[in-house]
Amino acid sequence: MTTEAATETARANDAVARANSAHWGQGVGTLLRITRMTLRHPVQVAIAVIATFLAAGLQLWIPRLLGEAVDQAQGIVGGGIAAEQAEATLWTTAIILLLVSIGRGLATMLQNYFAEAVGHTVGYALRLAVYEKLQRLSFSFHDRVHTGDLITLGMLDLEGVRMFFSTGLIRMLLLAVLIGVGAYMLISTDLVPGLLALSFVPFVAWRSSVTQLRLRATWLTLQERLSILTRVMEENLGGIRVVRAFAAQLYELSKFDRASRSALELAHERVGIRVRNTSTMTFSFFAAMGLVLWVGGNKVIDGEMSVGTLASFLTFMTILQMPVRQLGLMVNSFARASTCGSRLFALLDLELAVRDAPGAEDLVVTEGVLTFEDVRFAYPGGGGQEAIGGVSFSARRGETIGIVGAPGSGKTTLAHLIPRFYDLSGGRILIDGQDIAQVTLDSLRRAVAVVQQDSFLFTTTIENNIAYADPWAKETRIERASEFAQLHNYVLGLPMGYDTIVGERGVSLSGGQRQRLSIARALMLKPAVMVFDDSTAAIDAGTEQRIRSALKRFARDRVTLIISHRLSSLMHADKILFLEAGRVVEEGTHAELLALNGRYRALYELQVRPGDDVLADVGEGR
Amino acid sequence: MAEIADMAEAERDEGRGTGRPPKAVVGSHLEKEEEMFGRAFDGRIISRIWAFVSPYRARVVIAVLAVLAFTGSQLLIPLIIGRAIDNGIVAGGLDRSGLVSALVAFGVVIVVNFGASYVQETVVGRLAEDVLFDMRRAMFAHLQKVSLSFMDRTEVGRLMSRLQGDVNSMQEFLETSVLSVGDIVLLFGIVGVMLWLDFRLGLLTLSVMPILFIVRIVWLPRAKLAFMAAHQANSTTNGALAEGIHGVRAVQAMGRQKVNFELYDDKARANLRAHLLAAKYAQVMVPIVDTLTGMAMAVVIVVGGSMVLNQSLEIGVMVAFLFYIQRFFDPIRSLTMQYSVMQRAMASGQRITEVLDVPVDIEDRPGAMVLPDDMDGSVRFENVTFGYRKGQPVLKGVSFSVKPGETVALVGPTGSGKTSAMALVHRFYDVWEGRVTVGGHDVRDLTQDSLGRQVAMVLQEPFLFTGTVLENIRYHKQEASLAEVMDAARAVGAHEFITALPKGYETELEQRGGNLSLGQRQLISFARALVADAKILVLDEATANIDSYTEMQIQKALLRLLEGRTGLVIAHRLATIRGADRIIVLQNGEVVENGNHDALMAQRGLYARLYSMNYASFDDMPDELLPDVPPVGGAT
The missing domain is CATH 1.20.1560.10 (ABC transporter type 1, transmembrane domain)
Structure with a gap:
């Protein structure tokens, strides 16, 4: 199990590194996979592709029609015909041209719309898959991977993949048809001017691609520099009191200037890269046009070519110009999709380290007995060092177990093993004789509630927060939980009551209020095992006392685990475990442990002695 | 993808059949976006x-x-x-x-x-x-x-x-x-x-131009709405995703994956719809522009062509017209x-x-003086009234003084004005009435810079900056040497854990010192204040509960920090309060008691009452224990 968890995190770390240096083979694999995803919408893809062919074909027809019109206007259709006839042919050409233009417009609309639609639909599916994956990946994954990176992944990388069809594939198709068919038409009409008309294509294509790749590289660097600038500003504003307290405004400004200047320099450089590229591209295009004009002009004078053909050559060049210039964007889209895609797929392909065992059945709670059998656990990537080194105990419904120990002794880790946030590396945890690794996660987590130390509250109403585990709960139940947690009166005092929004944009709760809210939230679960992980630390002793007595009846129906460094929170427990380096070193009731005269007693004395003595003790250097 | 299908078919929880909407949202109670257009x-x-x-x-x-x-x-x-x-x-x-x-x-x-x-x-x-x-x-x-x-x-x-x-x-x-x-x-x-x-041909050709203008004027406001809606939908969906990532531990602990997935699906679907609508609006212009271009070209071909046939127009002009037509919609579009x-x-x-x-x-007044280095370090509040909002004073006629080298603890329930008093010493705000003096000078007569050099502050939340430990400790005094920094760290008992960090003093701290424990951050902020070496130390003790071991270390560091300095401490812990030379009890913006521990206990006033409750902190006190204060929020 641990090896599995280890691979999960190792792969997660790997994913980023790999994606950054994506080699060709893998890049192609990623692009193929994105392409396969788009093919799941065959109708839309087919419409987009057909529309692309149509749009390109109709567009290529336009220069030819214009050329014919120019020739017809000169009365050189079939050599010297009557004026009325010539006018009639002009009318025909004009109407065909109008229809072709309308057709081209409609085809382009369909092409663009369906290409976008496919992209957005793929994006929608990916969004769901990413969300679902992130919600289910185990704690060990989330411990290791930065939240900021995950958000970037879900926003920007997804965007890169989504855009691939419209800005990469369809654009490539359009360009290929335009250049391919167009080149054939030009060269078959007249070899030399045809080649000249196309002469700007390779140069512009090459310039544009190289530039876009360079811009992409510098863009990434620019983002890094801007994020440094952002951080400088954010910290300054967030810590403005520290800045003022230490009169450090000038220092802060110099920090800002340094970050700002390095970003500005690069921004200037990027303008240079971009502009050098666009102006040379335009110049090479016009130069080619000049050559066509010269060679074609001479041919017309020599009677080898009509003015109309020359005009159609020139028009053709203007039509081809834009897509060729945009080739760079297409290359960029490929590069982006392959890096973004490999990051995204690496995430989606991760196997869940903690998941239902094959054939797992729901946990059935009968007696309500929690048993630890020589439980061992080592954090993945922790070098095999055991955070929990063989803990055994058992507790029945109605019993309260206290767990105490120095920071880092494994108290929280122990709590996280019961709802299977992590899998054990040895031993077993049983609830009513059923191994928690063999029951469904859903049923297990309904049966085990952990009130976390630093609990996350959601930016929504207090009511929604309390009902988090049971969104269909009745108001009365929500209020009861809130009363038990000594929160009800406070909430009633708020202008919006239970509809008050919590968090940055609503009311900001004190540490104690947050903890009371998260206790109320956990009470909604009706669990068989209830764990309070240092969850009353910020609540004053009096309120804690009242919560405890309110919960007495609640505690009768379940096993309660209280983890705390404040002995007064757990002195009343039926059994207290003193943890040290992941092992139980002392065990018993409060009285028994005091009688032991060991670590527990030392801690007890440290906490109950009057402040003076502690200070004196501390003063002489402990 | 298979998982998603499983999700949809997953069994329904009890209560779902009632048809009542769940009390649940994902990431929707976020701020409304600001006005985008003026x-x-x-x-x-x-x-x-x-x-x-x-x-x-x-x-x-x-x-x-x-x-x-x-x-x-x-x-x-x-x-x-x-x-x-x-x-x-x-x-x-x-x-x-x-x-x-x-x-x-x-x-x-x-x-x-x-x-x-x-x-x-x-x-x-x-x-x-x-x-x-x-x-x-x-x-x-x-x-x-x-x-x-x-x-x-x-x-x-x-x-x-x-x-x-x-x-x-x-x-x-x-x-x-x-x-x-x-x-x-x-x-x-x-x-x-x-x-x-050619005036006539030109006029005819250009006649399509107003059509485009009108179409765009009709189209633009609608399209803009659609684009904004898509933008908005995108940020709401991303907000929900971010919330899911930040709160993933709570989500898993409460088994909310299924419900959240459905709620997120609604958002993602709305996002998809908004984007498809925006795409429709964006693309509908394409055939219109193409049709108008086609019409203009058709006019040139028919009218211009017959003019060429009649030899009233040169063929080159007709070609030039055709070229101009291909360009003339661009400026309209970009305008x-x-x-x-x-x-x-x-x-x-x-x-x-x-x-x-x-x-x-708050600015230095003209001719503001530099607080001399050899000032005595005394702090006096003379009849200070101050508040943040008109008519709502937070401090009302507060007077007290701190003698050079003395440590005074400010205590009182939340909202009593302790933090405001502390901020006034540093002149974060100006008083409404009365005055605050430091070393005998009104703080408004001093340059802010020199005042800042003599008053070091330690805030409740130890705010650290991204950068190395070294940079953070010498934040106030960039010229401090490594030896000075190490001395300060040793003095507050931070040296040991700093040297145990991967790169010692050169270790880069994550944002807000995320890679350190709260206690460690606190000790670093102490070292920072010690390096500043100011005559006066203003300190807001952390309320967050720290385990007994770390707390002891912090107490010890505090003693060291206050050595030889005038100290004004907003105290929450009994140990700190009892260690102070004098205790000033604030309530409702007024000084209600002032004296040392024994004297105040003998007075049997608010302090004695608070003390006898034996609370670890004076802050998170139940309201009913503070009889003279109107109850907060009017709780029953």
Whole structure:
């Protein structure tokens, strides 16, 4: 199990590194996979592709029609015909041209719309898959991977993949048809001017691609520099009191200037890269046009070519110009999709380290007995060092177990093993004789509630927060939980009551209020095992006392685990475990442990002695 | 994907059948987005923006000239092609001089085009970047001076969006506004040249132009709504995703994956719909423009063609017309776009000026004196009344004094005004009445800088900056040597854990010191204050509960920190309170008791009552224990 968890995190770390240096083979694999995803919408893809062919074909027809019109206007259709006839042919050409233009417009609309639609639909599916994956990946994954990176992944990388069809594939198709068919038409009409008309294509294509790749590289660097600038500003504003307290405004400004200047320099450089590229591209295009004009002009004078053909050559060049210039964007889209895609797929392909065992059945709670059998656990990537080194105990419904120990002794880790946030590396945890690794996660987590130390509250109403585990709960139940947690009166005092929004944009709760809210939230679960992980630390002793007595009846129906460094929170427990380096070193009731005269007693004395003595003790250097 | 299918078919929880909506949302109670668009033109804001552009006046002139040259060259190219056909090719014969001269002209024009486009884009691009950075700096520098009460009531996120989003839309505005000069010239140029070439044909061809204008005017507001809706849907969906990531532990602990997935699906679906609608709006213009282009070309072919047949028009002119038609929708398109850019810029400009106009109420007064280094370190409050909002004083006629070298503990329930009193010593705010003196001088007569050097502060939340441990400890005194820093760290008992960090003092701290425990951050902030070596130390003790071991270490460090300094401590812990030379009890903004522990216990007042409750902290006290205070929020 641990090896599995280890691979999960190792792969997660790997994913980023790999994606950054994506080699060709893998890049192609990623692009193929994105392409396969788009093919799941065959109708839309087919419409987009057909529309692309149509749009390109109709567009290529336009220069030819214009050329014919120019020739017809000169009365050189079939050599010297009557004026009325010539006018009639002009009318025909004009109407065909109008229809072709309308057709081209409609085809382009369909092409663009369906290409976008496919992209957005793929994006929608990916969004769901990413969300679902992130919600289910185990704690060990989330411990290791930065939240900021995950958000970037879900926003920007997804965007890169989504855009691939419209800005990469369809654009490539359009360009290929335009250049391919167009080149054939030009060269078959007249070899030399045809080649000249196309002469700007390779140069512009090459310039544009190289530039876009360079811009992409510098863009990434620019983002890094801007994020440094952002951080400088954010910290300054967030810590403005520290800045003022230490009169450090000038220092802060110099920090800002340094970050700002390095970003500005690069921004200037990027303008240079971009502009050098666009102006040379335009110049090479016009130069080619000049050559066509010269060679074609001479041919017309020599009677080898009509003015109309020359005009159609020139028009053709203007039509081809834009897509060729945009080739760079297409290359960029490929590069982006392959890096973004490999990051995204690496995430989606991760196997869940903690998941239902094959054939797992729901946990059935009968007696309500929690048993630890020589439980061992080592954090993945922790070098095999055991955070929990063989803990055994058992507790029945109605019993309260206290767990105490120095920071880092494994108290929280122990709590996280019961709802299977992590899998054990040895031993077993049983609830009513059923191994928690063999029951469904859903049923297990309904049966085990952990009130976390630093609990996350959601930016929504207090009511929604309390009902988090049971969104269909009745108001009365929500209020009861809130009363038990000594929160009800406070909430009633708020202008919006239970509809008050919590968090940055609503009311900001004190540490104690947050903890009371998260206790109320956990009470909604009706669990068989209830764990309070240092969850009353910020609540004053009096309120804690009242919560405890309110919960007495609640505690009768379940096993309660209280983890705390404040002995007064757990002195009343039926059994207290003193943890040290992941092992139980002392065990018993409060009285028994005091009688032991060991670590527990030392801690007890440290906490109950009057402040003076502690200070004196501390003063002489402990 | 298989998992998603499983999700949909997953069993329904009890209560779901009732049809009542769940009390659940994902990431929807987020702030509403700010007004994106303002009036298209606001003279006041334009003049404020101009103040930032005017240092670069010369470059603006160059850019405009280059834009004009560029536009002119673009206008000339079809004309030259037409001339080359008429004078060089059709009339050519053996004499190729017409073609040669046309081509020479063509060559000259494209060189001008090249140079002008290079100059124009470089100058405009860099100018816009420069102005952006200048604006950002001006705002940032201003925020360093504005009153803390402004900073208190403004969210950092909101300011960040001024410093990032709003300046960016100003940059966009500057870039496009110079270029739109070119667009306008190009538009009028094309119209002018076409009418000049042939008035009747020109007029006929141009008759399609108003249609496009009308269509775009009808289309634009609707399309804009659709685009904004898509933008909004995107940020709501991303907000929900971010929430899911931040709160993943709570989600899993409460088994909310299934419900959340369904809620997220609703959001993602709405996002998809909004984007499809926006795409429809964006694409519907394409066939319209193409149809109008086709119509214009058809007019040229039929009308112009028969004119050529009648020899009342030269063929080259007809070709030139065809070329112009392919270009003349571009400026209309970008000009209508420019309208939205301007509206957005005005809204952003408004917000930027709001920041720049926040008054600076705390400044050194003319002739402010430098607090001498040898001042005695005393602090006096003389009848100080102060508050944040008019008519709601937080401190009411507070008087007390702290003798040099004395440690005074300020205690009292939340909201009693302790933190405000502390902020006044450093002159974060100015008093309404009375005065605060440091070393015998009114703080308003001193330079802020010299006051800051003599008053070190330790805040409740130990705020650390990204950077090395070393940089953080010598934050106040950049010139401090490594030895000084290490001494300070040793003195507060931080040296041991710092050297145990991967790179010791050179270890980079994560944002806000995330890779350290709360206790460790606290000790580093103590070391920082110690390096500052000020005569007066103002300290707000942390309320967060720290385990007994760390707490002991912090107590010890505190003693060391207060050694030989005047100390004003907002105390929460009994140990700290009892260790103080004197205790001042604040309640409701007034000093109610003042004396040492024994004296106050003998008084049997509020302090004695608080003390006898044996609470670890004086702060999170149940309201009913404070009889003289009106109950907060009117709880039953």
